[in-house]
Amino acid sequence: MHENITALLIELGAVILALGVLGRIASRLGFSPIPLYLLAGLAFGHGGLLPLAASEEFVATGAEIGVILLLLLLGLEYTASDLVGTLKTQWVSGAVDFLLNALPGAAVALLLGWGPVAAVALAGVTWISSSGVIAKVVGDLGRLGNRETPVVLGILVLEDLSMAVYLPILTALLAGVGLAGGSITLLISLGTVSVVLFVALRYGRVISRAVSSDNPEMLLLVVLGLTLLVAGIAQQLQVSAAVGAFLVGIALSGEVAHGARNLLSPLRDLFAAVFFVFFGLSTDPRKIPPVLAIAFALAVLTALTKIATGWFAARRAGISTAGRWRAGGTLVARGEFSIVIAGLAVGVEPRLGPLATAYVLILVILGPIAARYTEPLARRVFKPKPVLAAAGAPAAEQIDDTADTRS
Secondary structure, eight states, rough: OOOHHHHHHHHHHEEEHHHHHHHHHHHHHOOOOOOOOHHHHHHTTTTTTSOTTTHHHHHHHHHHHHHHHHHHHHHTOOOHHHHHHHHHOOOOOOOHHHHHHHHHHHHHHHHTOOHOOOOOOHHHHOOOOOOOHHHHHHHHTTTSTTTTHHHHHHHHHHHHHHHHHHHHHHHHHTTOOOOHHHHHHHHHHHHHHHHHHHHHHHHHHHHHHHHSSSHHHHHHHOOOOOOHHHHHHHHHSSOOHHHHHHHHHHHHHHHHHHHHHHHHHHHHHHHHHHHHHHHHHTGGGGGHHHHHHHHHHHHHHHHHHHHHHHHHHHHHTTTOHHHHHHHHHHHHOOOHHHHHHHHHHTTTTTHHHHHHHHHHHHHHHHHHHHHHEEEEEEHHHTTOOOOOOTTTSOOOOOGGGGGOOOO
């Protein structure tokens, strides 16, 4: 027993220290640490350079907590009124986003003969952009005040809210639930989301007051305990623990949400890193090369479809051409949600894990590059030709889209 605890502490200490070093390297280089965490998991996992033994079970539990905290903190970013307002104004763009980006993943899974359940899972992997990576990129590029930024955030909000419906459906399919059971799960999910939004709109302040505390320790314990309890109940109802955590975040608002974000962000970062490592641990690095060409082709295709999505959404919002290209390029990155979805479905199709790992590694690196260079490249490629003025008429003026960079 003593030897097991000693080995566990040594392995955990080594893993967490390695994650800290990798995070610092990523910060120095100015990109997301997610690909480095995945690579660390591949190195520590089965078939890797230094397999873990004593801490694997603990890391698996930490990974589950990581997903729950990711979704909780995501929910805390939004209010119910924000979500309802975005649904009303951007649902068309959200539908286009789904069609352009989910269908390629589903089509590839079916062409590979993986079956309909794996197709639903891979559709989610290619559909959902990385809110965390994109938020960092927008801040780093100084685009928080750009006119296209609310459009980008609106798409991300719709994708995040869609997870409250998508994840229960995927969970039901993975559990082998039939049509009737799946329909019941979907109705429970839709009903739960609707009730939470209604209660948050009408009684959000009351709930927040009940949870609120001037003592940071008490606030941390109450919010974390409530989240884990609701996540467990949601999992029992096959609605997904992650969705339960997301709904808790939505229900809290104001000072409570702000305080909870400050207290839980370090925990989220720690356990999210553990989650990415665990996904890498469960993926045999020797299985990545056979699917690398498919992952690269799918990454290029869905990078283009995300650019088209952003362009369309910004056009609907009346943003000029330069802003449309910036919006599209900003949406390219995939990350945490793609890994969450693949982690759920890896038992159905073993090749899904290696494919998702390679896919996310490519797009989490390509995403910031696309955000920075899509608009300048598009300006060069689609440079408008000068229009010859008619005799006696003034020369046609060209509109400078760069004037659109601030609201």
